Amino acid sequence: MGEVFAGRYELVDPIGGGGAGAVWRAWDRRRGRYVAAKVLRQSDAHSLLRFVREQALRIDHPHVLAPASWAADDDKVLFTMDLVRGGSLSHLIGDYGPLPPRYVCALLDQLLSGLAAVHVEGVVHRDIKPANILLEATGAGQPHLRLSDFGIAMRKGEPRLTDANYIVGTPGYFAPEQMLGAEPDFPADLYAAGLVGLYLLSGKKPDAEAIYKQYSFGTPRAPLGVPEPLWQVIGALLQPDPEARFRTATGARKALAAAVELLPEPGSADDEPVEVFDQIGPLPEGFGPTGPAAAGPEPTVEGTVGFHLAPPAPRSPLSEPPAQPLEQPLAQPLPEPLPLPEQPTAPPSPATRPQTAPVAVRRPGPPARVVIPVLIAAALCFAVGIWALAAA
Template sequence: MGEVLGGRYELVDPLGEGGAGVVWRAWDHRESRYVAAKVMRQADAASLLRFVREQAVRIEHPHVLTPLGWVGEDDRVLFTMPIVRGGSVATLVGDHGGLPAGWVATLLDQTLAALEQIHAQGLVHRDVKPANLLLDATGAGLPHVRLADFGIAAAVDQPRLTQVDHAVGTVGYAAPEALLAGWDPDPRADLYAAGMTAAEMLLGQRPDAEGGGDLASTLVRAHVPSPLAGVVLDLTASRREDRYADASSARAALSATGLVGESEQGWEAAEVEVFDQVPDLPEGWGTEGSVAHLDAADPSTGNGDARPGMGAGIALLVVGLLLVLIALVVALT
């Protein structure tokens, strides 16, 4: 059996590792289900700040991955989320290279739909990138993406206790203004990052790694349909005033390209597949949890009761109560 944290989450096997810690598959004893659990490596101030911010986000939307819960024990904390089996957009691009225009338009539209809801809640994600776009394992069918990792999300137009004196976001996806110390969060920075992510999906690598010209000419050389290229270029305009005003406006322009897949019925399969990236359960684990736990809970296995003789003790107690009751009845009569 694995280590149990907080008396609830039993660590089963590691699923991945990132800058903030290791992501485990864990068995939730309270809900009787598997979850993904991110375990923080150390309780330093920066890690705890990311943890608190991510836990504070409770946005219900089909394209937003919302944390489920958290526990703290000794010098470690973990928070849990649903297991998303298809890996990330970064994984998909790594497997297939540049994606077909229909795939990119559909994934971009879903990402913008998530940003629509996030921005409506007064938040800016500030770290939209392929690694934070997680995919259900839909095979060659209509893809389904979920925006994750709200560790550096920030509210718009709220007083700041401290002034940010460093760049925020991931270089290559962060908007130019986000790389300046002291910038105020603006939803249009998320639109820029979504556009750069779309460009990477189209090209198979980060645009800044292409070389030999600007993004517009690079998209032309990659034979990207001009309507879709136009949306990507408007999203990634250097000046935020030249970008779409909001995610809804960007979605409307994207819809006009006719490339967005909206249902399985109209989805045209391509030579792209979102594989199941989650490994099989390790030995000793099944769909209902640990085999050892199941054996312990099943009296038919012969070792289901951790306290042998307990059943006999209960039986003796019942007999004793009956004898007392009989004695009282005799005394009253």
């Protein structure tokens, strides 16, 4: 039997970790299911404030992996999420290398769908990268993506927890305006999504500095093997000037839907199929239950096998922000875009496997330490008060 946290969550085995905490597979005694539990590794005031912000996010969307509940036990705090078993995009590229364009379109569409839901809540993610984008274990079927790790996310207008001169995020996925000290904003997330799309097509981390230099001579040509219609969308996401990018993730999705209609048909049947395997593995000896009841229901995925984007079903007006036109037209005009499919009505299984922690480019001063465990609860209340005042 593992450690029982707050009388409810039985920690089973570690499945990942990051700079702020370790992620465990845990048995939720109240709900009778396995979840992912992120246990805060540090107990200083700065970490607690970030924890309060992250656990307060409640975004119910099939392509977002947000906290579901939290608990405190003595000097420890944790929050739980769905347990997602298929690893991250980094695992997928490690297994297969460059992915077929239509498969990339399916993944990029789902990422933009999740970002649209995050942005409509006024939240800037600030750490879009392959390791923070998880996959359900769907085998050879349609992939199902979940955007995770909101550890450094913030709502627009909230006070920043770092000095304005510090750049928070992951090197290599910064938007150019972030390097110039601009306030966190949605276009920076869209730029990072473009870099993720390029990573999926090339099988290697993009050279952001080289891309920036290429754009000084205008929009570069499509890389070898990238279809021109798809490159028009990714190229617009990678515009160095945020005013020249898409205004919203929904606008980018519409352009992507039009681009998919212009892609050549998939290659021969001899092409290696892409499969998303279970990366977590079986439960340790002595733990149960096992089988479908433990894993939860099979996730519902959008689209059809073959990675075509299907027509949409009616959706809630609050699910995504209204589509906006591009600030600047694409290099070649796309046909009138078709709306994309309805998202699944129920979120799939759950978890997170962050691999690398975001860093600050400059080293901030050390945060104040909380020397008595009991002060953690006080810090949480104080942080919630600050957050409420800032949001007012």
